[in-house]
Amino acid sequence: MMSLATVRSRLNLSLLNMFSPQSAARSLLSSLAAGMLLTVAVGMPSAAANEAAAASAMTTAVAAADSCTVPAFQQLQTVGKTRLKVWFWDVYDAQLKTDTGAFSDANQRALQLTYLRDIDADDLVDTTADEWQRLGIEQTPEHQQWLQELREMWPNVSKGDCITLVETNAGDAQFYANQELLGEIASAQFTDDFLAIWLDAKSRFKDERDELIGAK
16 A cells, blocks of 8 residues: 555646646645545545445536537547546546657647546645656746746636647647637647646656657
């Protein structure tokens, strides 16, 4: 069984992403850690409880399919899909698409995260900054400006909500919340650095990363 310290470390990435896989936001970390302590005290969930949780996640996924239809995302070809789970908690479903249907030779990429629990927008942004630091991405003044733009752009997400990033032909990043266009960050460097949280070889969750890029 994983130690609580290990679980807390894995939960640190609840994003966003973003935009995956990556992670539980700080408020999620606190609440889930408390839930784990309770589990230790009263025992593991019953099989019935686990089945109910799985059914709830399935219902959420079906509902999200209707509310998360973004034409710019739908017109691309699927590369891979994954679900981020931490212990027996589902965090989000992630799907990567490109213009070619492959990861290695793509000119246009798009990533959609369907959240399976509620997360505050500030926690998503903070996790983005944390993951950039962990990946060794230099925190330039431009990165700080991008984080501020995300803080002003992103909403809090509820269970079933989707955040979608679509890369434009110029390499810029367009963000959608469900079907609504939130805004655009006009920087190909930002797009690369943001997607690195899920797609870089040093991504925190390697198995999920491999599923996203079609490597397994």
